[in-house]
Structure formats: structure tokens, C-alpha cells
Amino acid sequence: LNFHSNGRILNRETKLLFSDSSVWILIFVYLAFVAYGALQGIRAVRTDHAVIARSRAQYAERWSAIERHARAAGSQGAQTWGSWRSASLAGSEQGGSVVWLSPGELGALNRGHAERQDSVRAVSLYDSPVDPPLENPVNVMYGAMDFGFVAVWLLPLVSILLAFQSLGRDREQGVWQLVLSTGASPRSLILVRLLIPASIVLLITFVGSAVALGFTSKAFGAAWLLWVIVMAAYCLFWTMLAAWVGLSSSSSGRQLLILGGLWMASVWVVPGLLQSACELAVPRVTPVEGLLAAREAQISSSQKAANLMKAVYAEHPGWIPDADLVRRMNLPVPGGPRRRDARNVYSAYLVGEQAAEPNRFVMSRRRSRVEDLSNRLSAVSPLLSVQYLTEELAGTSPGRYEWFGRHTENYIQQWRHFFAEKIWRLKDLELSDVERRPQYVEPAESLTGILARTIWPGVGLAFWFVVVMGAFVRRLQRSLVP
Amino acid sequence: MLFSPAFRMIAAVELRRHYREGVLTILGVMMIVLLGATLTARTGSFRANEDAARAASQRVREQWINQGTKHPHSGAHFGTYVFRKALPLEVLEPGITNFTGQIIPLVTHQREFPIDRPVESSTSFTRYGELSPGVVGLALLSLFAVLTGYGVVAADRRDGTLRLLLASGASPLAIVSGKVAGLASAMGILWLVKVVIEGLAARPASVDQWLRFVAFEGVHLVYAAIWVLIAVSVSTLVRQPGTALALLLLCWIGNTILLPRIASSVVRLALHEPSAAEFSERIRHDISFREDGSEWVNAWSQKLIADTLRHYGVSRIEDLPVGYAGIMLKSSDAHYEAVFDKHFRQLHQLHERQQRWHHALSFLGPWVAARSLLEGFAGSDLAHSAHLSDEAESYRRLFVEATNDAAERQGKGTGWELEVGRAYWQSIPDFRYSPPSIGWAAAHQFTGIVVMSLWLFAALSGLYLARRRLERGA
Numbered sequence: 001l002n003f004h005s006n007g008r009i010l011n012r013e014t015k016l017l018f019s020d021s022s023v024w025i026l027i028f029v030y031l032a033f034v035a036y037g038a039l040q041g042i043r044a045v046r047t048d049h050a051v052i053a054r055s056r057a058q059y060a061e062r063w064s065a066i067e068r069h070a071r072a073a074g075s076q077g078a079q080t081w082g083s084w085r086s087a088s089l090a091g092s093e094q095g096g097s098v099v100w101l102s103p104g105e106l107g108a109l110n111r112g113h114a115e116r117q118d119s120v121r122a123v124s125l126y127d128s129p130v131d132p133p134l135e136n137p138v139n140v141m142y143g144a145m146d147f148g149f150v151a152v153w154l155l156p157l158v159s160i161l162l163a164f165q166s167l168g169r170d171r172e173q174g175v176w177q178l179v180l181s182t183g184a185s186p187r188s189l190i191l192v193r194l195l196i197p198a199s200i201v202l203l204i205t206f207v208g209s210a211v212a213l214g215f216t217s218k219a220f221g222a223a224w225l226l227w228v229i230v231m232a233a234y235c236l237f238w239t240m241l242a243a244w245v246g247l248s249s250s251s252s253g254r255q256l257l258i259l260g261g262l263w264m265a266s267v268w269v270v271p272g273l274l275q276s277a278c279e280l281a282v283p284r285v286t287p288v289e290g291l292l293a294a295r296e297a298q299i300s301s302s303q304k305a306a307n308l309m310k311a312v313y314a315e316h317p318g319w320i321p322d323a324d325l326v327r328r329m330n331l332p333v334p335g336g337p338r339r340r341d342a343r344n345v346y347s348a349y350l351v352g353e354q355a356a357e358p359n360r361f362v363m364s365r366r367r368s369r370v371e372d373l374s375n376r377l378s379a380v381s382p383l384l385s386v387q388y389l390t391e392e393l394a395g396t397s398p399g400r401y402e403w404f405g406r407h408t409e410n411y412i413q414q415w416r417h418f419f420a421e422k423i424w425r426l427k428d429l430e431l432s433d434v435e436r437r438p439q440y441v442e443p444a445e446s447l448t449g450i451l452a453r454t455i456w457p458g459v460g461l462a463f464w465f466v467v468v469m470g471a472f473v474r475r476l477q478r479s480l481v482p
Numbered sequence: 483m484l485f486s487p488a489f490r491m492i493a494a495v496e497l498r499r500h501y502r503e504g505v506l507t508i509l510g511v512m513m514i515v516l517l518g519a520t521l522t523a524r525t526g527s528f529r530a531n532e533d534a535a536r537a538a539s540q541r542v543r544e545q546w547i548n549q550g551t552k553h554p555h556s557g558a559h560f561g562t563y564v565f566r567k568a569l570p571l572e573v574l575e576p577g578i579t580n581f582t583g584q585i586i587p588l589v590t591h592q593r594e595f596p597i598d599r600p601v602e603s604s605t606s607f608t609r610y611g612e613l614s615p616g617v618v619g620l621a622l623l624s625l626f627a628v629l630t631g632y633g634v635v636a637a638d639r640r641d642g643t644l645r646l647l648l649a650s651g652a653s654p655l656a657i658v659s660g661k662v663a664g665l666a667s668a669m670g671i672l673w674l675v676k677v678v679i680e681g682l683a684a685r686p687a688s689v690d691q692w693l694r695f696v697a698f699e700g701v702h703l704v705y706a707a708i709w710v711l712i713a714v715s716v717s718t719l720v721r722q723p724g725t726a727l728a729l730l731l732l733c734w735i736g737n738t739i740l741l742p743r744i745a746s747s748v749v750r751l752a753l754h755e756p757s758a759a760e761f762s763e764r765i766r767h768d769i770s771f772r773e774d775g776s777e778w779v780n781a782w783s784q785k786l787i788a789d790t791l792r793h794y795g796v797s798r799i800e801d802l803p804v805g806y807a808g809i810m811l812k813s814s815d816a817h818y819e820a821v822f823d824k825h826f827r828q829l830h831q832l833h834e835r836q837q838r839w840h841h842a843l844s845f846l847g848p849w850v851a852a853r854s855l856l857e858g859f860a861g862s863d864l865a866h867s868a869h870l871s872d873e874a875e876s877y878r879r880l881f882v883e884a885t886n887d888a889a890e891r892q893g894k895g896t897g898w899e900l901e902v903g904r905a906y907w908q909s910i911p912d913f914r915y916s917p918p919s920i921g922w923a924a925a926h927q928f929t930g931i932v933v934m935s936l937w938l939f940a941a942l943s944g945l946y947l948a949r950r951r952l953e954r955g956a
Binding site: 027032036042051054055080112113115116118130132133134135136137138140141142143144145149155157256257260264267268269271272273274275276277278282283284285286287288291292295296298299363365366370371373374378387388391397398462474 | 499501512516519522523524526527530531534535540541548549560563565577578580581582584585597598599600601602604605606608609611612621627641653712724727728731734737739742743745746747749750755756757758761762768804805829832836837840864867930940
């Protein structure tokens with residue numbers, strides 16, 4: 001399109017578009033949604049950073065207290081249980097560790113899975129405590145009104161509403177030939193009529209995203225450029241679809257009906273059906289089996305251990321447990337020194353962990369399978385493709401959290417081995433141990449991992465874009481034949 | 483006048499037209515497909531979860547009884563679990579159940595949040611909402627009203643048949659009510675199909691469940707009626723059918739898709755929950771410190787020991803004729819429970835206030851109120867969730883109190899030497915849960931019922947205005 005030679009058309013069409021009050025209303029409504037989405041994004045990312053900073057500060061505070069006690073203890077004897085230097089307590093509630101996943105550079109542009117996952121997780125020698133879900137489930141159920149919602153759900157609707165009448169209106173009113181008689185090239189006219197609304201929508205979206213990023217990461221690099229390209233393709237897809245329907249159907253009511261139906265199917269019916277398909281293909285696995293197995297194993301091990309101790313006492317009636325050990329355990333327990341010995345506590349815990357392991361494995365495999373399946377199925381719909389792509393770019397995709405979970409698991413293992421070794425040897429932490437404890441380093445995911453997850457949604461978007469563009473161009477050529 | 487021959491004729495013609503145009507068939511097929519898909523996916527998992535919850539409850543009870551010989555307080559630490567059993571109608575409307583934990587851990591000293599939220603293992607497809615049979619019903623019935631109702635009067639006006647109708651002696655009231663009756667009859671067919679499918683899937687077993695099912699389907703009917711009235715009113719008030727369609731579609735999208743998210747977003751901004759860290763910290767603080775800022779445990783411990791020794795007339799804990807552990811645990815648990823009560827009550831009250839805001843925003847569109855009513859009658863709303871949670875908490879206190887009581891009555895001295903076995907664990911009753919009745923559910927959805935009634939009244943008023951307009955035009 002040569003804008004210089006067709007400046008007159010552009011000028012006239014722009015005036016024509018903006019003379020319509022409903023266009024202004026639509027633009028202002030969209031602007032308001034974009035501004036609100038950007039605000040939500042900024043707020044959420046800042047909250048995430050604050051939560052991470054607070055958790056790290058608390059962690060540092062806890063460990064500096066342990067360090068102080070370790071220094072003060074000097075050459076005191078082992079205090080196995082209940083002391084500040086106890087490996088069991090330092091590895092769990094008294095010290096523990098923390099892992100975190102910082103918001104992605106474009107985190108403000110799509111909250112994605114971050115709405116359902118904590119950005120900080122506590123790490124413990126025992127079960128890692130999970131933050132209580134305090135959010136009203138009704139709010140979670142309805143979903144967030146974030147920038148992702150505006151860009152992925154509302155952008156198509158606004159594009160449709162702005163573009164659907166741009167071509168069909170003149171044909172419906174029978175003035176198409178009259179418009180052409182002014183000397184305007186039909187091709188230029190059509191392209192101008194499509195590009196103006198698309199440009200307005202994209203401009204608002206990009207400015208909104210720039211503001212959101214400007215107040216958070218200020219990362220206007222390759223990732224944002226990719227995001228811009230994806231959003232441009234997405235907006236053009238819906239604009240071309242609207243134009244194609246506009247050219248194919250003579251009644252504006254029918255056009256709106258078809259386009260509204262397509263939008264509704266995209267945002268609602270298709271995701272719902274795909275969710276049902278996923279549930280049928282990979283049924284949900286609950287942690288119930290694991291919980292019950294862990295309890296059974298604990299009962300059984302505790303019984304076995306108690307029986308063993310009784311047998312020891314029966315066999316060696318004169319044997320009395322070391323007085324110092326009993327004092328340290330602080331318990332006159334009939335049946336033997338069992339309950340508050342860190343080794344017993346930890347071994348009982350591990351017995352339960354081991355028993356629950358098969359269930360955990362099944363749950364984790366199911367999670368991977370369902371994630372993989374949903375990633376592939378996202379290609380079925382352009383909206384889902386863009387949702388998956390933008391979540392990947394924003395670093396809020398389920399895949400990234402899955403990867404974070406795997407990385408965290410490695411760290412948890414390191415943490416446990418470090419403290420378990422002390423527990424088995426009944427040793428308290430030394431100052432050197434405090435310094436040598438495993439430190440969490442926030443990982444950066446490899447590009448190949450991210451790219452692997454974007455293949456299917458990327459292919460999906462490209463496919464739908466090409467299909468609609470092909471259909472639109474063919475329809476356009478046919479329409480231009482006198 | 484209302485049931486005049488003209489009324490009957492217009493209603494019959496309208497019904498035939500909807501059938502002939504195929505919209506009824508298309509939407510009927512769409513409804514069957516969507517209901518079939520969502521129900522197939524849900525019913526399988528629903529039954530499996532139901533069986534799993536029942537089996538798990540039995541196993542957890544067996545574990546409780548067979549936990550071995552130990553101090554009663556150790557048994558309270560071992561604790562138990564409550565597995566959420568879904569009500570039959572939840573298969574039609576899961577509501578918030580996918581967003582709340584399905585398992586409530588019950589242990590001493592702690593009121594735990596439910597664990598195992600299904601949403602944590604679900605895909606991103608449901609990021610902005612789920613497709614449940616209840617939602618499909620609400621959405622499709624209202625969409626049907628929009629798609630078939632936008633032209634009922636406007637198209638007649640455009641084609642000139644409205645003038646003919648008036649000239650033939652049909653009154654504006656007969657025309658408007660006839661159109662409503664025709665449209666409502668067509669919609670009634672869809673609704674009946676839906677009722678049959680959902681009835682077969684839900685299989686209500688008791689009177690209460692049947693009443694809930696009737697109320698559930700009644701909400702759909704009222705909601706559909708509101709949209710029929712709105713569609714006919716708009717079609718009468720707006721001159722062009724295209725404009726009427728655009729207006730109704732925008733209202734439908736705004737009400738069905740945008741309003742719930744706007745409502746939840748506004749509610750989050752206006753009434754913000756504390757962060758998990760803040761909440762835990764507040765509880766920790768209130769447990770550790772008294773109102774005057776002094777440490778709770780020291781003052782409490784000294785006073786309790788002194789009072790107990792004085793009461794039993796002994797000078798050492800070891801000489802007590804009862805187990806001091808039980809006395810101490812009872813007293814400390816009472817303190818913990820008061821703190822938990824305070825903070826959990828505050829959280830529940832906040833959620834209830836948020837719910838009221840949701841209902842208040844339903845004045846902009848009936849979707850949120852209708853959905854809330856569906857959840858209420860299906861037993862999958864916030865109130866039912868809180869009811870189960872409170873019942874589980876009562877049970878937790880019961881068994882903790884029982885173990886503390888045993889430690890006090892059966893123990894001696896410090897009370898830690900006591901051991902109890904199978905017979906004792908068995909003497910503590912199992913958790914039994916009776917879901918609340920439909921009356922209770924309706925009372926908790928009072929605001930929703932009022933909002934829906936107001937919408938029905940508003941829609942009827944709209945129709946009245948439309949009739950007046952038609953009369954003036956005639």
C-alpha cells in the first residue's frame with residue numbers, strides 16, 4: 001500500500017471512521033481495559049518482588065540467629081534436640097530455606113499460572129510448608145482481569161467490532177460502487193479500512209504494554225519484540241477474519257452473529273471442550289493414596305520400632321539408656337528413648353515419604369502428560385495458541401512452573417542430605433556447617449526448554465494466520481472482480 | 483385480552499417460525515453436544531472421586547483405630563483427615579469446589595487449611611473460567627433468547643407485518659405477550675431437553691436433593707425468562723433488527739463474560755485478603771503474646787501450675803492425682819482455638835463481604851447472581867464449603883478435647899506416662915457429615931434470590947414500557 005498516493009483515501013476513511021461515535025466508545029472502553037490490565041500487571045509484579053524480598057530477608061534473619069548461637073555455643077557438647085544448633089530444627093522450622101521464582105521480564109503482561117502458584121516456596125527437611133490459600137475461591141474461579149485477559153480475550157472482540165463493518169457496510173447499503181466511483185482503488189480502500197482499526201487496537205495495546213513494562217522490568221528487548229509480533233499477528237488474524245466474514249455475508253446482523261459466535265467459541269466453548277478432553281484422556285490423580293500410605297507406613301514402623309525396643313529391654317533388663325541422652329531427649333518415655341530422638345523423628349518421616357513416593361510419581365507423570373497434551377492441543381485454537389505463547393514470553397506458563405518445581409526438587413534433595421547426615425550422626429551444627437549449608441541460586445531456564453514449549457502454539461498461530469489470510473485474499477480477489 | 487385468539491395465534495406462529503428457521507434445532511444440538519461433553523468428562527471423575535473419598539474415609543478411620551498404643555496426645559498429633567464428599571448436583575455445577583481443597587487435615591494445636599485443590603493440576607484452558615453444565619445452560623438459554631428474540635417485533639416492523647397485525651385487531655398487549663409466549667415456548671423445549679439430560683446425570687436420591695434439583699433448574703428457567711423479556715422489549719423498543727441484535731449481543735457478552743471478571747477484580751481491589759505471611763504472622767503473634775504485649779506462655783504456665791496445685795492440695799506436679807499434661811493441653815488448646823476462631827472468622831467474614839459485593843454488582847447484569855444461586859443449590863458455593871470446614875473443625879475439637887480429657891482423667895502426675903490403645907481410639911466417634919438442607923442453602927443465597935427477583939421485575943417493567951411504546955405507535 002502506497003500511503004502517499006493514497007493519502008486522500010486514508011484521510012477520508014480515517015475521518016469516516018472517527019465520525020462514528022460508537023467507534024470512540026469502543027476505543028475508550030478498550031483503553032480503559034488496557035489501562036486497568038496494565039495496572040493489575042504492575043501491581044502483581046511488584047507484589048511478587050516484595051514477597052520474594054521479604055521471604056529472603058526472613059530467611060537471612062533466621063540463619064544469622066542460628067549463626068550467632070553456633071558462635072556462642074563454642075565448645076559446648078552436642079545438644080541433638082531442641083537447641084538452636086539442632087540439625088533437625090535448623091533444617092526445618094527454626095532455619096529452613098526458601099526458593100523463589102522471580103517474575104519474568106514480561107511478567108506484567110500476562111499473569112498466567114502465577115495467579116495459581118506461589119512465587120516463593122519454603123524448603124524444609126520435612127514436608128515443606130505451603131502458604132495457606134487465603135484468596136476467595138469465587139474470585140479465583142472467575143479469573144483475573146489482567147493484561148493477558150485484555151490482550152488475549154478482549155483484543156479480538158474489539159478488533160472484530162471495529163473491522164466487521166468496514167467492508168460489509170457499504171455493500172449492505174448499496175453504496176460500494178458509488179465509493180469506488182470516487183476514483184479510489186478498491187485494494188487500497190479495503191486495506192486502509194482494515195489497517196486503521198487494527199492499528200488503533202495495536203497502538204493502544206502496545207502503549208499499555210510499554211507502560212506496564214516501564215513500571216516493572218523496563219525490559220524492551222527481544223522478548224517484548226516477539227510479544228509485539230505475536231500480538232500484531234493475532235490482531236491481524238481477527239481483523240482479516242472479520243473482513244472475510246464482512247465480504248462473504250451481506251447482512252451486518254449476520255456478520256456480527258458469525259463473528260460473535262467465532263469469538264465465543266474461541267474464548268469459551270473450545271477451551272471448555274479441550275479441558276474435558278484432557279480430563280478424559282488423562283484423569284486426575286489425587287494425593288489421597290500417598291497420604292494414606294504414608295500414615296500406614298508410619299504406624300507400622302512405629303509399631304515395629306516399639307516392639308524392637310521392648311525386645312531389647314526384655315533381653316537386657318539391666319541396660320539403661322545413657323542418662324545424658326535421656327536428659328537431652330527431655331522425656332521419661334516408657335518403652336525406650338524413641339519419640340524425640342531426631343533420628344527417630346526423621347526416619348519416621350522418611351518411611352512415610354517413601355510410602356507416598358509411588359503416588360507422587362504418578363501425580364508428577366500425570367502433570368507432565370496433561371501439560372504436554374494441553375500444549376499440543378493449544379494449536380487447535382488461535383486464542384489458546386496466543387495465550388500459551390504470551391504466557392511463555394511472560395514467564396508465567398505452567399511449563400515454567402513445572403521446570404521450577406523440578407529445579408526446586410534438586411535443591412530440596414541437597415538440603416535434606418546435608419542435614420540428614422548430621423541427624424544420623426547425632427551431631428549438632430558447627431559454625432562451618434552454617435556457612436557450608438546449600439545455598440539456593442535462582443536458575444535461568446535454557447532457551448531450548450522455552451522454545452520446545454512454544455513449538456505447538458507457535459505452529460498453531462502460524463497455521464491459523466495463514467489459513468485466514470489465504471481465505472481473505474481469495475475472497476478479496478473474488479470481490480474485486482466487477 | 484391476554485389469552486385472546488390473537489395472542490394464541492401470534493404465539494403459535496412465533497413458535498413455528500423458530501422451529502422452521504432452524505435456530506432452535508442448531509442451539510438444541512449445540513446444547514446436547516456441550517452438555518454431553520461436559521457431563522461425560524465430569525461424571526466419570528465425579529463418581530471416581532466419590533468412591534475414592536468413601537474408601538479413603540474408611541481407611542483413615544481404620545488407621546485411627548489401629549494407630550497403636552501411645553499417649554492420647556500423640557494420637558491427636560497423628561490426627562485424621564476429612565475427605566470432601568460431593569453432593570449429587572455438583573456434577574452439574576462444580577462451583578468453587580475445584581478451587582478449594584478436597585481434604586481437610588485435622589490435628590491438634592492447629593487449624594489447617596484444606597489441601598488438594600483440583601485447580602492446581604488442571605490445564606491453562608480454564609484460566610479464565612470453566613465450562614460446566616450449569617454454565618452451559620445459563621449461557622445457551624440466554625443466547626437463544628438473544629438470537630431468536632432480537633427480531634420478533636423489530637423484523638415485523640421492518641417488513642411491515644406489525645402494521646398488518648395491528649390493523650387486523652390484535653392489541654399491542656396480545657402482540658407483545660404472544661411474542662413472549664412463542665419465544666418462551668421454544669425456549670421451554672430447550673430447557674426440558676436440558677432438564678432430562680441433567681436429571682439423568684445427577685440422579686437425585688433424596689427429597690432434599692430433588693428439591694435442590696428443582697430449584698437448580700428453576701434458576702435456569704427464571705434466568706431464561708429474564709432474557710426472553712429483555713429480548714422482546716429491546717426488539718420492540720429498537721427500530722432496526724440489526725441494532726437490536728448488536729445491542730443484545732453486547733449485553734450478553736458484557737453480562738456473561740466481562741461482568742464476572744470485572745466483579746471479581748473490583749472486589750479484590752476493594753476488599754483485599756491478607757497475604758499468607760501476614761495471616762500466619764498474626765496468628766503466631768496472638769498465640770505468643772497477650773493483648774498487653776507480654777509473653778503469653780510464661781504468665782499462663784505459672785498461673786496454671788499454681789492454680790492446679792492449689793486445687794488438688796499438692797506441692798509438686800508429680801504428686802497430682804490427675805494427669806497435668808491433660809490440664810495443660812486443655813488450657814493451651816483453648817487459647818489456640820480462641821486465636822484460630824478470631825482469625826478464621828475474620829477471613830470468612832471478609833469472603834462473605836466480598837460475596838455481597840459480587841451480588842451488589844449483579845445489579846449490572848444477572849449472571850453473577852444466577853451462577854451464585856446455581857452453586858448454592860448444587861451445594862458448591864462458599865457457604866457450603868464453610869459449613870463443611872466448620873463441621874470438620876468441630877470434630878477436630880471434639881477428638882482433641884477427648885484425648886486431653888483422657889490425659890487428665892486417666893493420667894497421674896505429669897501425665898505423660900499414660901498410654902492408650904485400640905479400645906480408646908475406637909471410643910472416639912467417627913466424623914459424620916450431614917449436608918445442610920435446601921432451606922439453609924436458600925437462606926444463604928437470599929441476596930441472590932432478591933437480585934434475580936429484581937431483574938425479573940425490571941425485565942417485566944421493560945416489557946410494559948415496550949407495550950406502551952407499541953400502543954403509542956399504533
